[in-house]
Amino acid sequence: MLEVCDLSYAYGDHVAVDGMSFTLRRGEALGLLGPNGAGKTTTFSCLAGLRRPRSGELRLEGRTFLPFACDTDRAVLGLVPQEVSLYADLTARENLAFFGRIQGVAPEELDDRIAAALTLAGLEDRADHRIATFSGGMKRRLNLAVATLHQPPILLLDEPTVGVDPHSRHHLFAALERLRDGGASLLYSTHAMEDAQRLCDRIVVLDHGRVLAVGTHEELAAGVGEPGADLETVFLHLTGRSLRDS
Amino acid sequence: MSRLLRPAAAIAAKDLRLFFRDRVGLLLAFLMPAALVLAFGFMMQKAFGGEDGGMARAELWVVDQDGSAASRAFVDDLRGLAMLEVRPAPDDAPLSLEGAEASLRKGRAHHVLVLPRGFGDALAAGELPELRMLRDPGRSLEDTLVTIGLSSAYMGATQGRAWPAMLGRLLEQSGASPEAVRSAVAAAEQTRRLMEAALGRNDGKDAETGRAPEGDGGDDGQDGGSGLDFTAFMRDMVPLEVEDRLPPERAANLSHIVAQSVSGLVVMMLMFGLVRCATTLLRERDSGTLDRLLAAASPRDAVLLGKFLFTAASGLLQLAVLFTFAELVFHVGMFRDPVTLLVLSLSLTAAVTAFGMLIATWARSLEQANGFATLLILVMSAVGGAWFPVQLFDMPLPAEVAMRLTLTHWAMTGYQGMLWNGLGWTSPTLLTSIGVLWAFAVGASLLARRLFHRRVLPA
Incomplete structure (x- = not known):
């Protein structure tokens, strides 16, 4: 559905994304797994149209996809930023x-969409409360629900479960699974192994702005010569064990 | 077009909703400017314009060491002068010399007149009593007023006897021969006596105060009760026929300084308020909501337009509230020409909104925006005449040019033209101001859009 072909982006001399390529298929949850500084957020920014790639190409359903330059191209995306943006x-x-x-939702549909979003976030009874009074988990759930209002076929989720309690985490995963089962494609950035293992059909392992491996959990484990190994073992095998502080 | 306008309107409506929920913001936008307009308006009126919009008054503290009926009458005469505010007030305790000197040292008083012992006796003996003045030399404006007021009262108290002596001193200082001085003084003394005889008051003086009886020749209290109005006399030395010409559009009791301070403060506070509104763009960036807006399927210019609409709406609201407040408190005649007021206010709001957008799109951070905007606004307010009517001063060319480069100057010219000169928006003066404000609004908006694309939108 969405093809990322040889994508590159640099902050001055620092290359954050270096020739990255992968494909997001229709109705799948694709995990972007990488340590800090691997280029996950920059990749998301390029996909969401918040940064113009230095080189490479994005393709949607076989045609060139220009979210940075074309307003209507962004309509197929729902962005869930890493920080709560409400x-x-x-x-x-x-x-x-x-x-x-x-997002251009028609006025006559807006009430229904809001009701559906509130249900998705589990916030029907707090609909008329100010966000300032919400817990971190409630804000995260609403942060997700906002991105679904215009029913985009692709959701870009940048570490959406950071800092949430187990109940909200469970609710968020249930909501994401429902969206995926409803046909949405999820691109899910995380460095939490259990999140990737639970939700993602396939995983892209990144480091230093490059794709190290792509596949299902089993394929990745087999690829590093450790069939049956858990995702963390595979991840450390691929990225090494040195500390990443940036 | 609706693809641009619809999201822009949504952003403006959202920001207005947030604006009205922010109590601190409301305080800064309405209550604080209103309080400042009130405080400055009254202060300026008191300091420079007189409560009735008339002439300025200087404070004169009096130490009456004589305590005679004549010295009390003299102080009363001083109180009757329009240019002086005599302290202590009639019902307050008398002032001692030590107290007056302490007040001078602390800066509470700037002119202290000492009436020495023997003042009344000297007057009764037909002499010219000597007075003593302690003053703060830095208060030259007040010094002029005090000198004029005191001269007038002294002339009255001495029944004009000071006049020949003053004339003699003037001639001496001018280098006249002693003989010429003597003959001129004698002639002046003779003239004075003739005048007194004409008033029929040679023998009618009050034994204690040395003044003519009540109702004897006095007419308006300006003359110290002597019947000789020296203030009017000095004014009438110039053959001048005075005719009042009040523009029919101006409020009858409006003083120039009140019109100046009300419009100046409103313009300055509008700039502060609208920069605060425009920089919500930077707040959105800091809170992450800007990314969400920019990732939406709306034209990105809608974000800038939405902020512009919100800022402009807040500005018009702020102007409406502050002008209504000023009208209720100071009766400045703000709404006498509503069309001109509307055209001017729309022009000013557009210009100040564009100024705010320029700051918001140029600055890298909220702190940078606030710091730079504060500096610019204060400089523009001072140079452009929002604090003092600098346009009335004869300034060197660079200062004149600097003044004309400020938004404040054109806004002040417009509002002063409307309030003080009663000009309509079609007059050349106001059309020029309106044209400059709109030219700035358009130019700054285009530049802000360019900066938005280059510095705010992701690269």
Whole structure:
């Protein structure tokens, strides 16, 4: 569905993404797994149209995809940023209504979409409370729900479960599984092995801006010569054991 | 077009909603500017314009060491002068010399007049009593007022006897021969006596105060009760026919300084308020919501347009509230020409909004934006005449050019033209101001859009 072909991006002299290629298939959850500084967030920024790639190409359903330059291309994407990106002094409903309008949801459909998003986030009874009064988990759930308002076929999820309690984490995974089962394609960035193992159909292992391996958990384990090994073992095998502080 | 306008309107509506939920923001946008307009308006009125919008008054503290009926009458005469505010007030305790000197040292008083013992006796004996003035030499404006007021009161108290002596001193200082001085003084003394005789008051003086009886020749209290109005006399030395010409569009009791301080403060506070609104763009960037807006399927210019609409709407609201407040408190005649007020306010709001957007798109951080904007606004306010009517001063060319480069100057010219000169928006003066404000609005908006694409949008 979405092909990333030889994508590169640099911050000055520092190359953050270096010739990255992978494909996101329709209805799959693809994990981007990498240590800090591997280039996950920069890749997401390029895909979401927040950065213009220095080189490479993005293709959607076989045609050139230009989210940076073309407003309508961005309509197929739903971005869930790493940080909670909501207005703390607006209620959950007001946040959803605003982002729905920005995403071009038709006024006559907006109420239904908001109701569905509130259900997805499990926040029906807190719809008219300000975000400032929400727990971290509630904010994370709403952060996800906002990205689904315009029913995009592709969701870009940048570490959406960071810092949430087990209940909210469970709710978030259930919501993501429902979206995937409903036909959405999920590109899921994380460095949490258990998250990737639970949700993702396939995994792209990144380091230093490059793709090290792509495949299912079993394929990756077999690829490093340790069939049956858990994902963390495979990951450390691929990326090495040195500390990453950036 | 609706692809641009619809999300822009949504952003503006969202920001207005957040604006009204932010109590601190509301305080900064409405309450604080209103309080400042009130405080400055009253202060300026008191300091420079007189409570009735008339002439300025200087404070004169009086130490009456004589305590005679004549010295009390003299102080009363001083109180009757429009240019002086005499301390202590009639019902307050008398001031001692030590107290007055302490007040001078602390800067509370700037002119202290000492009426020495024997003041009343000297007056009764037909002499010219000597007075003593302690003053702060840095208060030259007040010194002029005090000197004029004191001269007038002294002339009145001495029944004009000071006049020949003053004339003699003037001639001496001018290098006249002693003989010429003597003959001129004698002639002046003779003239004075003739005047007193004409008033029929040679024998009618009050034994204690040395003043003519009540109702004897006095007409307006400006003359110290002597019947000889020396303030009017000095004014009338120039053959001048004075005719008042109040523009019919101007509020009758409006003083120039109040019109100046009200419009100046409103313009300055509008700039602060709108920079705060425009920099919500930077707040969105810091909080991560800007990325979400930029990743949406709307034209990215909608973000800039939305911020512009929100900032402009806040500005118009702020102007409406502050002008209404100023009208209620100071009766400045703000709404006498609503069309001109609207055209001017729209022009100013557009220009200041563009200024705010320029700051918001140029700055790398909120701190940078606030620091730079504060500096610019204060400089523009001072140079452009929001604090003092600098446009009335004769300034060197560079200062004149600097003044004309400020938004404040054109805004002040517009509002002062409307309030003070009663000009309509079609007058050349106001059309020029409006044209400059719109030219700035368009130019700064285009530059802000360019900066938005180069510095705010991701590369």
